[in-house]
Amino acid sequence: MVSRQKEPYKGRLALPGGFVDEGETVEDAFRREVLEECALEVEPIDILGVYSDPRRDPRKHTLSVVFVGLILSGDEKAGDDAGGLEWIDLANLEKIRDQIAFDHAQILSDYVQWKASAGTYWSTRRRSS
């Protein structure tokens, strides 16, 4: 995760990401942002979800398409805009929840369930809710 250098949530941990450029696919934006912020080449393997609650960013209404990705190559190194990188242990998610920016703790909880169910989590959850 990336330590945020500016408000909102300055100093908290956030998943790498950013805005899609005009003329760019969301998959390419995912590859570009992780390369810029973490110096890692990644490939999307699934869509974890699309997060669009209007309250999720205090600045304005944004939506995030969240990918699960595989690291293809690279040694992680924070980009110029990132304060630092940190691997987190998902077993400690509840303990560090308050240090996490935006709704990214929720996204990580969803990822834990995605991982446990080998990617079929979403359809199951939605059908039963």
Next chain:
Amino acid sequence: MVSRQKEPYKGRLALPGGFVDEGETVEDAFRREVLEECALEVEPIDILGVYSDPRRDPRKHTLSVVFVGLILSGDEKAGDDAGGLEWIDLANLEKIRDQIAFDHAQILSDYVQWKASAGTYWSTRRRSS
């Protein structure tokens, strides 16, 4: 599907949909658009995909979050903006491909595969490509 009343792709068939309002989740936009265009109450059960190729709409770069939904209630009836509604037989998809607007024939092909694999299609496809 909805028969388009205006350009681009005037007269062709399109999946119901539209733009997300500020302050609205993508799930609520899905429910609202299908209600407005088809008079059907639907519930999203999965995300089929996020389609963001910059060439998919000749007007400007748009992205569509495509949901698979269940019809909860209602009798289908075209809304004021829609030219008419038509159920299509997916077995005939190749034959009517030229009558379909935007990249919606591709979306329907993806849905056929989603349905055959009970929703695990995407993660499988992405891992093997």
